[in-house]
Amino acid sequence: MIRLVLLLATLFVCTNAFAQNHHGLNLVTSLSSDMISIQSNFTGTEIVIFGQAQNIVRQPNDPSGYELAIVVQGPPQDITTRRKGRFLGVWVNREAERFQNVPSFYAVASTVDIGHMADRTVLDELGIGLNHINLAVSGSSNVALADRDDFRRAFIRLREETGLYSEQETSIKFLTDTMFRTNIPLPANIPVGDYKVKSFLFHHGEVVSQTEQTLYVAKTGFEQFTFQLAQNYSLVYGLLAVSLAIFTGWLAGVIFRKD
Amino acid sequence: MQLYLPIAEIPVNIFVIFAMGGAVGFLSGLFGIGGGFLLTPLLIFSGIPPAVSVATVTTQVVASSASAVVNYWRRKAIDLKLASILLAGGVMGSLVGVVLFDVLQSVGQLDLVISLSYVTFLGTIGGLMLFESVRAIRRRKSGAAPKARKPGQHNWIHGLPLKVRFRRSKLYVSVIPVVGLGAIIGFLGTVLGIGGGFMMVPALIYLLRVPTSIVIGTSLFQILFTMAAATVFHAMGTKTVDIVLAMTLMIGGVIGAQFGARMGQNLRGDQLRLLLALLVLGVGLRFAVDLLLVPDDFYSIAIRKGAGS
Numbered sequence: 001m002i003r004l005v006l007l008l009a010t011l012f013v014c015t016n017a018f019a020q021n022h023h024g025l026n027l028v029t030s031l032s033s034d035m036i037s038i039q040s041n042f043t044g045t046e047i048v049i050f051g052q053a054q055n056i057v058r059q060p061n062d063p064s065g066y067e068l069a070i071v072v073q074g075p076p077q078d079i080t081t082r083r084k085g086r087f088l089g090v091w092v093n094r095e096a097e098r099f100q101n102v103p104s105f106y107a108v109a110s111t112v113d114i115g116h117m118a119d120r121t122v123l124d125e126l127g128i129g130l131n132h133i134n135l136a137v138s139g140s141s142n143v144a145l146a147d148r149d150d151f152r153r154a155f156i157r158l159r160e161e162t163g164l165y166s167e168q169e170t171s172i173k174f175l176t177d178t179m180f181r182t183n184i185p186l187p188a189n190i191p192v193g194d195y196k197v198k199s200f201l202f203h204h205g206e207v208v209s210q211t212e213q214t215l216y217v218a219k220t221g222f223e224q225f226t227f228q229l230a231q232n233y234s235l236v237y238g239l240l241a242v243s244l245a246i247f248t249g250w251l252a253g254v255i256f257r258k259d
Numbered sequence: 260m261q262l263y264l265p266i267a268e269i270p271v272n273i274f275v276i277f278a279m280g281g282a283v284g285f286l287s288g289l290f291g292i293g294g295g296f297l298l299t300p301l302l303i304f305s306g307i308p309p310a311v312s313v314a315t316v317t318t319q320v321v322a323s324s325a326s327a328v329v330n331y332w333r334r335k336a337i338d339l340k341l342a343s344i345l346l347a348g349g350v351m352g353s354l355v356g357v358v359l360f361d362v363l364q365s366v367g368q369l370d371l372v373i374s375l376s377y378v379t380f381l382g383t384i385g386g387l388m389l390f391e392s393v394r395a396i397r398r399r400k401s402g403a404a405p406k407a408r409k410p411g412q413h414n415w416i417h418g419l420p421l422k423v424r425f426r427r428s429k430l431y432v433s434v435i436p437v438v439g440l441g442a443i444i445g446f447l448g449t450v451l452g453i454g455g456g457f458m459m460v461p462a463l464i465y466l467l468r469v470p471t472s473i474v475i476g477t478s479l480f481q482i483l484f485t486m487a488a489a490t491v492f493h494a495m496g497t498k499t500v501d502i503v504l505a506m507t508l509m510i511g512g513v514i515g516a517q518f519g520a521r522m523g524q525n526l527r528g529d530q531l532r533l534l535l536a537l538l539v540l541g542v543g544l545r546f547a548v549d550l551l552l553v554p555d556d557f558y559s560i561a562i563r564k565g566a567g568s
Contacts, residue, residue, distance in 0.1 A: 038263060039263065040503075041263065042263040042270060043270050044270075077562050079560050079561065082559050082561070084554050084557045084559075090551065091552075092371045092550075093371065188263070192268070223263060223265040224265075226502060227266065230266055231498060234498055235494070237500070238492075239491060241494060241505060242487045242490050244322075244502070245319070245321035245490070245505065248325075249321070249324070249325025249327075249329070250326070251513075252516070253326045253327075253328075253329025253513075256514075
């Protein structure tokens, strides 16, 4: 009961997103925090997403019922995936595929197996699920067409290993018939930038309502100051680094002087 | 204790980094090497992005060589004249190195060239040093009198023109091989992201016949200035010098270097060279194994543009 009260309180305090469609089906979502600040003690965190889907009649385990998917996506990156091959007895990078504008962070949570929620084409279009992310490749590539899927799979696998891509099916829990919540872990190595939190309400394999919110991930305090200095006053930063190094070295030489 | 690094953008265990800095600093003080060729692979292996590792190690090398230079300076074991001429050559070599670095990076084969160079140079130099130091130790054990350095003993290098007298090193040689040596090491150092002390020390001993007692201080002095310049270039170019990571490495490094330098004074020159030879060969072998063994994972990814690149 206390949890429910807290939850309702959070719903009012936090930034909320509403969506309404012609069926009168409202989707309301709310983030536990819309700003993740990275300080020197940052070791990763998680955000909680609450929400309510109004006017739905949901029966548990009913494949024809209402289902939910929530996608958290980081700012885009270009990432090159390389494959090693043997060349004159030595293992070297041979083929390379460059994926353009792929999310730097991607987490998806859902109420059921993503494959059961909708058709492939719908999921592909919305980018719901690790198998449905749009991985556009650059025009110039030395990868054979037949190997392209191997590169996609390797890319997703390597990103999953770093914790930056994740898929948690059935992790969205309904607290009441219409209220739900889920936790999305944000690992320590998340890149900074503006994240998008998209929530989708499915009915019979079609999206009937959706919301989109922004989550800011930013360095604060000393971390931000240092980063800004390094970016905007790089000569000062470089000289500072050298002075610190020489001073530290000199100081140690003086402290440890034995005669 | 976990600490978030502002430039590398990941948290690290500060004690592990501190210990790494300490261990490499100890070896750097002991052998008079910068230690970059050990620390850079260690950092990359522990998950720091390669670009940050290379740039930050240059800063750490400045600190650990500054600390050791103070020691050698006090003992007047630095040939300033020799160091300055080496440095002049080093700057020229670095400039050429920077150009090649960019070319290799755009072709995507920088890692391969670095690995192959490590194997070639570490293998050759380590092997030569091992051979020589074992022979020196055997000769000492068998009681034969060590060959005294005769003033008149010359190799072809001593026949070159433009001779200069280096008083501290008791040398009278041409500046051509000195500048050339500085240039080659500056060039390799920039491409490989290392100070090059492990190449400079044997070259000064075996090619120029600089006395062992002067070599280490002189080499460290030259490395100090080369790496200070490299730090500023990295800070302005790649913007990947992580000052928090550097400070942690430095503090561990300078403490280790003090103990190393002290222990080095109690070891004989041939023993030191044997140990350094084994260390250099070991690292070279590690790179060779990576090149030759079937990799665990055929695929790798690198961020090229956008957040976190």
